[in-house]
Amino acid sequence: MSLEIVAREGLVLLGCGKMGSALLAGWLKAGLPASSFWVIEPNPSDWLQSTGVHLNEGVPQAPGVAVLAVKPQMMGAALPALQALGNGRTLFLSIAAGTTIAAFEEVLGNRTPLVRAMPNTPAMVGRGISGICANASAGAAGLALGQALMEAVGQVVTLDGEHQIDAVTALSGGGPAYVFHLIEAMAQAGVAQGLSEEVAMQLARATVCGAGELAYRSPESAAQLRINVTSPGGTTAEGLKVLMNPDSGFPALLTRAVKAAADRGRELGK
Ligand SMILES: NC(=O)C1=CN([C@@H]2O[C@H](COP(=O)(O)OP(=O)(O)OC[C@H]3O[C@@H](n4cnc5c(N)ncnc54)[C@H](OP(=O)(O)O)[C@@H]3O)[C@@H](O)[C@H]2O)C=CC1
Numbered sequence: 001m002s003l004e005i006v007a008r009e010g011l012v013l014l015g016c017g018k019m020g021s022a023l024l025a026g027w028l029k030a031g032l033p034a035s036s037f038w039v040i041e042p043n044p045s046d047w048l049q050s051t052g053v054h055l056n057e058g059v060p061q062a063p064g065v066a067v068l069a070v071k072p073q074m075m076g077a078a079l080p081a082l083q084a085l086g087n088g089r090t091l092f093l094s095i096a097a098g099t100t101i102a103a104f105e106e107v108l109g110n111r112t113p114l115v116r117a118m119p120n121t122p123a124m125v126g127r128g129i130s131g132i133c134a135n136a137s138a139g140a141a142g143l144a145l146g147q148a149l150m151e152a153v154g155q156v157v158t159l160d161g162e163h164q165i166d167a168v169t170a171l172s173g174g175g176p177a178y179v180f181h182l183i184e185a186m187a188q189a190g191v192a193q194g195l196s197e198e199v200a201m202q203l204a205r206a207t208v209c210g211a212g213e214l215a216y217r218s219p220e221s222a223a224q225l226r227i228n229v230t231s232p233g234g235t236t237a238e239g240l241k242v243l244m245n246p247d248s249g250f251p252a253l254l255t256r257a258v259k260a261a262a263d264r265g266r267e268l269g270k
């Protein structure tokens with residue numbers, strides 16, 4: 001689906017912080033004119049002010065799309081600003097963690113076409129991934145438009161339903177933070193083995209980026225890429241024995257971390 005509807009009917013963006021800015025940058029890069037965007041943002045960055053979008057002005061009566069990119073804790077206070085657009089033709093696209101379709105329909109009306117998407121911060125460099133789902137009123141056309149909007153900043157996975165979105169939030173939504181923490185932890189471990197902090201951080205960061213790029217480009221499975229590094233009887237095998245320990249290794253730790261994040265998503269949705 002093309003984003004022509006945005007150029008024709010306009011897009012209102014509620015909240016333009018980290019994720020809102022990443023999305024707006026992607027849409028502008030895709031060639032949509034700045035004059036198609038109406039952004040509501042109490043603390044506009046220098047970048048946002050330089051884009052030429054309509055900033056904190058009155059919004060069109062029936063824009064093609066309204067994107068909700070405020071924190072879930074702010075949603076209750078922020079959403080009424082767009083309540084008048086509910087139950088119409090405007091497609092609402094929320095990227096907020098937690099806030100459910102039912103909660104949006106309560107404010108906007110249950111005839112409002114609505115897509116929930118869960119992106120991640122690599123969207124800032126066009127390498128994000130989003131899981132998306134939609135309510136009944138959005139239909140196939142609404143879901144396709146939501147997909148096209150999110151594809152401006154990376155890959156998109158269509159979910160079986162809203163029941164999967166807390167898992168996506170916990171895995172890929174927050175996942176970049178786990179990887180950044182992995183860099184920190186690897187660097188610390190290198191320092192413990194005698195490297196300077198600076199060199200250890202350079203090695204850790206480049207290793208994670210290089211491995212990520214290899215995983216992205218290679219047709220081989222993650223398991224095979226791991227095996228390719230692991231010489232039988234060599235050094236990596238000893239490291240992996242620790243990380244693949246069923247009780248204390250990565251799988252057990254990440255199962256707990258992803259569950260804790262998904263549980264928080266469910267809690268935010270109550
Ligand atoms: N960061 C991430 O990795 C991801 C975030 N998300 C979701 O994206 C959403 C935004 O997160 P993120 O970009 O990180 O948060 P930010 O705090 O960076 O952005 C939210 C923006 O909304 C502004 N805002 C607050 N109140 C209002 C209001 N009433 N009307 C308009 N704008 C308002 C905030 O201004 P101020 O700072 O002044 O309060 C802020 O600039 C959240 O719902 C989050 O769950 C989804 C996936 C990944």
Ligand SMILES: O=C(O)[C@@H]1CCC=N1
Nearest residue numbers: 097169170173174175
């Ligand atoms: O931490 C959060 O709640 C948001 C959702 C996913 C990433 N950041």
